[in-house]
Amino acid sequence: VFVENVSQLNGLKFDFIVVGGGTAGNVIANRLTENPSVSVLVLEAGGSNADVLNIIVPFFNVKATPNTAQDWNFTTTPQVGLGNRAIAYPRGFVLGGSSSVNSMAYTRGSKDDYDRWAKVAGDSGWSWDNVIPYIRRNERFTPPPAANTTQTYDPAAHSLTGINSVRLPTFGRATDALVLNAAASLGQLNKDMNSGTPLGFGWIQQTVKNGSRSSSATSYLAPQFIGRPNLHVMLNTRVTRILKNGSGALQTVEFAQKAGGARFQITASKEVILSAGSIGTPSILLHSGIGDATELSQLGIPLVHNLPSVGKNLTDHPIVRVSWFVNSNTTFDDAERNATVAAEVFAQWNTTRTGLLSDSTSSQIGWLRLPESSPILRGVTDPSSGPLSPHIELIFADGISVSPPPTGHYLTISAAVVSPTSRGSLALNSTDPFAQPVINPNLLGSPVDVAIQRAAIRSAQNFIKAPAWAGYILAPFSLNDTASDEEVDAFSQTHASTLDHPVGTAAMSARGADYGVVDPDLIVKGLRGLRIVDASVFPFIPAAHTQAATYIVAERGADLIKASFGI
Numbered sequence: 001v002f003v004e005n006v007s008q009l010n011g012l013k014f015d016f017i018v019v020g021g022g023t024a025g026n027v028i029a030n031r032l033t034e035n036p037s038v039s040v041l042v043l044e045a046g047g048s049n050a051d052v053l054n055i056i057v058p059f060f061n062v063k064a065t066p067n068t069a070q071d072w073n074f075t076t077t078p079q080v081g082l083g084n085r086a087i088a089y090p091r092g093f094v095l096g097g098s099s100s101v102n103s104m105a106y107t108r109g110s111k112d113d114y115d116r117w118a119k120v121a122g123d124s125g126w127s128w129d130n131v132i133p134y135i136r137r138n139e140r141f142t143p144p145p146a147a148n149t150t151q152t153y154d155p156a157a158h159s160l161t162g163i164n165s166v167r168l169p170t171f172g173r174a175t176d177a178l179v180l181n182a183a184a185s186l187g188q189l190n191k192d193m194n195s196g197t198p199l200g201f202g203w204i205q206q207t208v209k210n211g212s213r214s215s216s217a218t219s220y221l222a223p224q225f226i227g228r229p230n231l232h233v234m235l236n237t238r239v240t241r242i243l244k245n246g247s248g249a250l251q252t253v254e255f256a257q258k259a260g261g262a263r264f265q266i267t268a269s270k271e272v273i274l275s276a277g278s279i280g281t282p283s284i285l286l287h288s289g290i291g292d293a294t295e296l297s298q299l300g301i302p303l304v305h306n307l308p309s310v311g312k313n314l315t316d317h318p319i320v321r322v323s324w325f326v327n328s329n330t331t332f333d334d335a336e337r338n339a340t341v342a343a344e345v346f347a348q349w350n351t352t353r354t355g356l357l358s359d360s361t362s363s364q365i366g367w368l369r370l371p372e373s374s375p376i377l378r379g380v381t382d383p384s385s386g387p388l389s390p391h392i393e394l395i396f397a398d399g400i401s402v403s404p405p406p407t408g409h410y411l412t413i414s415a416a417v418v419s420p421t422s423r424g425s426l427a428l429n430s431t432d433p434f435a436q437p438v439i440n441p442n443l444l445g446s447p448v449d450v451a452i453q454r455a456a457i458r459s460a461q462n463f464i465k466a467p468a469w470a471g472y473i474l475a476p477f478s479l480n481d482t483a484s485d486e487e488v489d490a491f492s493q494t495h496a497s498t499l500d501h502p503v504g505t506a507a508m509s510a511r512g513a514d515y516g517v518v519d520p521d522l523i524v525k526g527l528r529g530l531r532i533v534d535a536s537v538f539p540f541i542p543a544a545h546t547q548a549a550t551y552i553v554a555e556r557g558a559d560l561i562k563a564s565f566g567i
């Protein structure tokens with residue numbers, strides 16, 4: 001049930017209040033209200049996801065952010081590793097959160113990623129084997145038609161019965177065979193990168209249903225769920241602080257509906273769940289006086305609970321896009337720069353939900369591991385989570401996204417560091433909860449990350465030398481294949497951006513550890529009544545796009561809450 005205004009809350013009582021109707025928040029709302037006697041209120045800062053074409057049409061994801069009404073429109077601090085550039089830092093400001101604006105890649109990461117979580121959290125419940133039931137609750141996989149013999153996947157790794165739809169791309173591209181043949185010739189084809197062993201090249205899986213985006217808003221809040229009388233969702237409502245209730249538990253939520261507007265309070269009878277994401281969650285904690293005592297006192301925020309790790313450990317994936325001119329006139333560049341072609345592909349999507357616009361801009365990904373003998377790893381602890389995990393990701397696009405030059409056709413390979421060693425931070429410089437926090441992801445902030453970024457670009461340059469590409473690649477567009485290491489590093493510094501995967505700002509650690517923000521059951525250390533369920537609790541970033549891991553944390557988080565209250 002959507003609550004239109006604050007007065008409608010009068011007389012309503014809630015067992016749980018979920019702060020943020022994003023990727024994780026909507027999972028919690030859905031799972032807790034399976035029990036009709038449990039009442040939940042979701043407070044979401046952004047507006048509705050309905051009828052927003054840039055959200056619904058998969059290919060338009062590149063237009064959903066940055067600098068739109070559905071984006072928080074954050075900017076980072078000047079990034080030392082990026083030549084002091086400050087860059088846009090997109091986050092979904094809309095029901096569904098970042099799952100409503102992301103690029104829809106569905107990648108779980110490796111078995112090692114979850115086993116490392118279990119180890120640092122001291123809780124085997126976070127291990128790969130033990131999160132598989134939660135993967136299955138989340139995923140509703142649509143296999144490709146049997147006649148499609150080129151697309152591979154491992155049926156044993158997928159669930160047909162979950163809530164959030166996942167499928168392979170449906171629009172064939174000229175580059176599909178080129179990527180796969182090149183990978184095959186190198187002996188690096190992976191049948192299904194979501195089986196726990198992602199290394200190699202293969203088909204991307206996407207959160208798409210019948211040619212439209214599947215987000216936590218369209219899936220976990222689908223009509224049969226949002227219609228539950230025990231589930232209330234209020235949009236355009238910014239949570240400003242969490243306060244103690246009469247018994248000292250952090251169960252009272254303060255919110256406002258516009259900057260400088262009236263503040264309201266509402267109390268959950270059982271628990272408050274923070275699901276405001278890796279930027280929103282630590283911001284709310286700090287505004288509530290939960291964080292580093294010295295930093296809070298410098299801001300003049302009264303200390304409620306000294307927890308120095310709040311906002312620290314911000315981890316993200318840097319990415320550099322490299323493009324080449326290609327011998328083709330079927331790339332998607334024309335659909336982005338030629339109004340006639342754009343109208344044609346839109347008409348096809350609009351009538352049949354098929355064609356170019358029914359998928360995201362990529363169809364294949366490669367996950368690569370540095371050789372054990374790599375000089376980059378000499379003398380440093382391997383930053384990956386283990387031998388099954390990549391250090392590098394390559395994402396293939398059959399064109400240049402967003403604004404291609406007026407002529408020419410292109411191939412773009414986005415080369416990312418998926419085992420970053422740099423850690424950044426999230427802090428406040430104002431007591432106004434409507435002011436932007438200070439976001440420093442510290443991208444390419446360590447020599448190891450710069451070296452892995454260089455290796456990632458080199459892998460892309462080497463990959464297109466495989467015989468399968470002969471005659472297709474014409475010439476480098478943005479970076480010469482003959483560039484020296486220094487030139488590659490300079491290119492990274494001027495072109496690197498974010499893969500939009502911030503995590504870890506309210507990280508989980510073992511019970512009793514002298515760092516960390518939440519215990520393995522996701523309850524805030526040393527407090528009662530307050531739990532965190534979103535990507536901010538990841539203790540390490542998985543070598544993957546982060547939505548699948550967020551859904552996994554949320555599905556298990558819901559189970560942990562149910563167990564705590566016997567519901």
Ligand SMILES: Cc1cc2nc3c(=O)[nH]c(=O)nc-3n(C[C@H](O)[C@H](O)[C@H](O)COP(=O)(O)OP(=O)(O)OC[C@H]3O[C@@H](n4cnc5c(N)ncnc54)[C@H](O)[C@@H]3O)c2cc1C
Pocket residue numbers: 019020021022023024025043044045046065090091092093094095096097098099101102103104105106107237238239240275276277278280281284499500501502533534535536544545546547548550
């Ligand atoms: C542009 C972009 C592309 C991406 N591409 C991919 C991809 O292809 N594949 C992939 O796996 N991952 C991708 N990601 C990352 C992935 O989407 C996120 O890791 C994941 O969605 C995070 O989920 P979350 O629940 O932690 O936060 P979110 O989904 O961001 O949810 C947080 C919610 O809380 C709300 N909120 C915040 N503060 C407040 C407040 N004070 N009061 C009330 N509400 C508040 C927000 O508006 C939002 O709705 C992408 C992200 C972005 C932004």
